[in-house]
Amino acid sequence: MSGSAPIQLRSRAEALAARLPPLLVAAQHLAQSVEMGEHGRRQSGQGEAFWQYRRAQPGDPSHRIDWRRSARSDRHYVQEKEWQAAHSVQIWVDPSASLAFSSDPKLPEKGDQARIIALALASLLLRGGERVGLLGGAQAPRRGQMTLSRMADQMLRADAPLKDAFAVPRARQVVFSDFLAPLQATRDFVQAAQDRGQQGVLFQVLDPMEEVFPFHGRVLFQDVGGALSHDTREAADLRDRYLDRLARRKSELSEIAKRAGWRFHSYHTQDPASAALLWLWNAIGGPIR
Template sequence: MQKTTGLLASSLIKLKNLQLTGKLVSEELMLGIHSSKRSGIGIEFEQYRHYEPGDDPKRIDWKLFARTNKHLVRESSTESDRQIRFVLDLSGSMNYTENGVSRLQYACILLASLAYLCYIQNDQMSLYGLKAGKVETISGAGSASSARQAFQKILVGLEKASAEGPWTTEGIEGFEFRTKKKEQLIFVSDFLQADDEWLSWIRSLAGPYREIVVFQLLGDRETDFDLKGFYRFRDLESARELELDAESAATAFRASMRSYLADLKTALQIPHVHLVRARMSEPIAQVLKAFLTRRKG
């Protein structure tokens, strides 16, 4: 069922400005978490709290006051030296669209929001794309002192991102993110694999010094399959087409999807890996808030 609270991706897309949408989602998220401690998914960000007597008025976020009519200040924080790597699936299935929102558009807003959190925390961050089984560096790692520049480069990369073709494992074997300190990999994908190519790669990457978060983005119709009548279905990666009566295939499809998602969840219950499953109809801040709250608990 579609959520009605928070900013929906369909509304954010109309702004046609990833920097603004990322900032709006992040502020909505920070206002929704009522804790004076920093929340960590690796991306540690400053929390907002209400102004109290004795606080320096200069710490008030006046731009936020103009929007909320509330005197809010940021909690102080220390710089993070952790490397955050965003990894975006750019295979053809990311073009899947529901209610005017493609999976790729949703993914880009989600990543822009996370990148904004990194920016205000002065985190090191970089962006990679997965296309045709290969890892492409879209925006390389930047130092904490150039968080703003890294943020802007990631936004440019997201704005130019396009999805096409099948996902294959050719060329990815042996690829390694090189680092000498703790880091976090944040994958954004539909995670609809033909075999176990995604699982195998993630298992090889996870470890004590590398935490992995997987955001799996799915459409309501992909999971519920509530279609009726004859449809021509087209595979967004292979371009193969199939005509069938959707209602007659619904029961088997839903059972297969439930089984796949359950098996995937079980397979990813390994150390240092976290699965976040989100529907494209959910407000992005709500998805991030639920995850952060669960991590804190």
């Protein structure tokens, strides 16, 4: 290792660390903007939170009778608890270079917005007592607010492609990407998750420019990594073909999700992140089948 390598490594580490607090602050602020819920799980069962009283029925054991409440009536009452079996949710945010894009300095990069929404979702889930983790991470989903800090740190360092490593049986999967790359890896992942009995969400994050293709005249198109380029004299001639391919891509993603019993949503970075978070919260909030 050259003498400059440790210095470069430290510089990269410090740059990552500098991004961590603002990312967490933005995610927590976003989470606070969404009304908390309990995933629609309000039904009686095992748990600690009081839900309601009901009249005692034949077969109810005597230790379940609430004698203080029963003393105010000529009937016996049982105190029911709310079912609080925790869900496990695993999140993956695409680390591809294509998400390091913003068409306007006033707009966030796709990857940054995806990470903020993902962490805000994790924050809501953790507050609700759920277990949360990163798909492909070194640890299974956990509870506790320290989990959020670990996830944020790991998200910024992640570079692994979509995979099913460390997938928890029946855990819900939330996949953030622009899904502009070939879809075979996505198909394979969703199929494998379906085979494991896992439900989930494909959440597409696009820049508004990618939705409208506002180019005219001579334009040199390059991918974010600089490996691919296309020079055209009249970009407007490509618009209809591009928009048709984008529409077909969304249709494919919707069909992939539908066949597996998943949900698909397309989000643009100029739209309110709170609306996206609320959609996600509702999308994964139903009881596991």
